[in-house]
Amino acid sequence: MTKLWILLRKEIRYECRSLQTVVAVVSLSLLLSTVVALGLSGAFLSPKITVKIFPSLIWMVFLFSSTIAVGRVFEPETRDGALHGLILSGVSLWKVFTAKCLVLWLLISAVQMISILLLSVMLNVPISHALGSLVALSLLVSFGYAPLALLLAAMSSTSRLKGILLPLLLFPLLFPLFFTAIELTIQVLTTNGTWTESFWFTFLLGIDALYYLVAINLFDHVVEG
Amino acid sequence: MLSTQSVSKQFSSRVLKEISFERQPGSVTLLLGANGSGKTTLLKILAHLSTPTSGKVTLFGKEVTPQDVSYVGHQHMLYDELSPRENLELYLSLRGVSYDLDVAFDEWNLREKDTRVKELSEGSKVKVSLIRAFCIETPLLFLDEPSSSLDSVATEIVQRKIQERREAKTITVLSSHDLERLSLVATSALLLHQGGIAIDSYIQEGSVKEVVEQYHRYNR
Numbered sequence: 101m102t103k104l105w106i107l108l109r110k111e112i113r114y115e116c117r118s119l120q121t122v123v124a125v126v127s128l129s130l131l132l133s134t135v136v137a138l139g140l141s142g143a144f145l146s147p148k149i150t151v152k153i154f155p156s157l158i159w160m161v162f163l164f165s166s167t168i169a170v171g172r173v174f175e176p177e178t179r180d181g182a183l184h185g186l187i188l189s190g191v192s193l194w195k196v197f198t199a200k201c202l203v204l205w206l207l208i209s210a211v212q213m214i215s216i217l218l219l220s221v222m223l224n225v226p227i228s229h230a231l232g233s234l235v236a237l238s239l240l241v242s243f244g245y246a247p248l249a250l251l252l253a254a255m256s257s258t259s260r261l262k263g264i265l266l267p268l269l270l271f272p273l274l275f276p277l278f279f280t281a282i283e284l285t286i287q288v289l290t291t292n293g294t295w296t297e298s299f300w301f302t303f304l305l306g307i308d309a310l311y312y313l314v315a316i317n318l319f320d321h322v323v324e325g
Numbered sequence: 326m327l328s329t330q331s332v333s334k335q336f337s338s339r340v341l342k343e344i345s346f347e348r349q350p351g352s353v354t355l356l357l358g359a360n361g362s363g364k365t366t367l368l369k370i371l372a373h374l375s376t377p378t379s380g381k382v383t384l385f386g387k388e389v390t391p392q393d394v395s396y397v398g399h400q401h402m403l404y405d406e407l408s409p410r411e412n413l414e415l416y417l418s419l420r421g422v423s424y425d426l427d428v429a430f431d432e433w434n435l436r437e438k439d440t441r442v443k444e445l446s447e448g449s450k451v452k453v454s455l456i457r458a459f460c461i462e463t464p465l466l467f468l469d470e471p472s473s474s475l476d477s478v479a480t481e482i483v484q485r486k487i488q489e490r491r492e493a494k495t496i497t498v499l500s501s502h503d504l505e506r507l508s509l510v511a512t513s514a515l516l517l518h519q520g521g522i523a524i525d526s527y528i529q530e531g532s533v534k535e536v537v538e539q540y541h542r543y544n545r
Contacts, residue, residue: 106418110404117406117441181400184374185412185457188402189419190392 103191107199114176121207125169129215132161137222147224154225155285158216159241159278163271165215166208170249171266173204174257183323197250197319201312205239205246212238233288233295241281244308247315248273254322277311280304326350327389327465327496332370332380340366342520344380350464350494353487353510355501355533357540358517364500365399365469367517371498372396372467384464384496392420395458398469401450402457405443409435409453412442416457429456433482447474455479459486466490468499472507484510504540508533516540 115121136157140150177183177200186196216234220227227234249270256265280300287295295301327348334341341363348354358364369375371382372394382389403412413426430438433452437445442453451474458466466487472480480503487497487510498515501507508514514536516524523543526536 103419106415110407110415113411114404114406176404176406179405181398181402182404184396184398184400185402185416186419187374188372188391188394188396189416190390191419 104195104199107186107191107195108202111199111203115203115207118176120175121169121173121204124172125165125208125211126214128165128168129161129211130218132165133215133218133222136161137219140223150223151225151289154219154223155282155289157223158212158219158285159281161215161219162208162212162241162245162281163274163278165211166245167249167267167270170204170208170253171256171262172253173200173250174253177254178257187323193320193323194316197247197316201246201250201315204250205242208246209239209242212242227289230288233293234285237281237284237288237295240304240308241277244277244304244311245274247312248277251315251318251322254319277304277307280307326385327371327498328383328386329371330380330383332367332377332382334363334366334370334375335378340520341370341377344522346515346522346525348496348498348513350496351491351512353491353497353499353512355504355508355511355514355536356498356517357500357504357514357536359543362517363520364517368396368467368469368498368500369398371465372398374398389465393463394465394467395461395463396467396469397451397454397458397471401442401454403442403450403453406441408439408441409445409449409456410438412453413457413460417460420461422461424460426456426460429460433479448476448479451475452479455483455486459490462490462493462495464495466495466497466499468497468501470501471499472501472503480506483507504537508537514540516543518543 213235216227216238252266252269256262256269259265280303283300284295284304287298287300330345332341332344344367356364356367366375370377373389373391374396384393407415410426417424433456435449435452437449442450455471458468471483475483484506487499490497491510499507511533514526514533515522516536516539524536524539526533
């Protein structure tokens, strides 16, 4: 546990100094949210239709902005062989992975919440009645996204095609998570707190656990490869 | 005893072919070979940073673990946004040991201890890697071109440190083009040629000097 904490502090310190992921994910989220809102305002959609497509829009913005930003998240480890330094310290690779994953998770969850708020204001979709549930849902969806994205970022980091390889590998694998997120957002916005009783909520918890366990078990092989 | 048994490594072509040798505690082996002969690959396999395609490396009959190893390679293995002090503190805290880093910084004459690594000169980065390798006494020490980018004073420190580790019964394997200085601390030499062992002075009882001469002949 102490070593995990040491690694977490390292991740936070590195990110605070470089700001590489924060800047990328924040600017891309804001930019995409604005583009989407402006594009829809020109289409003169009725408020009813805007509310209907709102869940898809927020997760589409999340998917694109996070995936572009996450492409660089593994670079500090490969640059100058820094990961080898950690390996030689004898620390377990699952701790290295978990520390990176936790920081990425918190970062993209926070940015996703800002993005949801921004889109709701720009598209005039009321979300104040479901704010708490949306925070919880963002945290849960990001928890499934972070390990898978990090694993694939590690896999593609040494490839010459890394810019295109990551989304090509990641998007198809994220389909169940993306679809579940949309379904649950519809329920969050239309029901009064009963979304946690639905099948999709249980399914989301299952996907989160599955993605984390698969990623953590494959990370050793990715690093060795 | 460090033992490599039929270690081979294959990328697109075979880089190492059936490398087998043994070394006793307190030995310092100079690894020689032309560019592309497999020195770096062999050192990475010994340091547990690369998996051999076949064969194994053992220390007293057990598989080598990262905790057994100190290693300096071509890459400095440092986080560029952290300072030398932060990098070394990270390494030491993960190892669970304490060490007076200020003493080491003074000894190696590293003044930029709190500057971000990305702003350091190549020589200073090598010094940080060397401090990391020498600050913990491990049974195995592997150095890949440790004196490249170093001034003569720092190279002397490397020589002295290797000597100290030899007295502490560490098994050292190093590759270097600075043969004049570092061959002086070596107790044996291993010449690699086209991925295989051409000469092992440890077995053939030749002197390090003879193997170095042989190496020069191969290179001509």
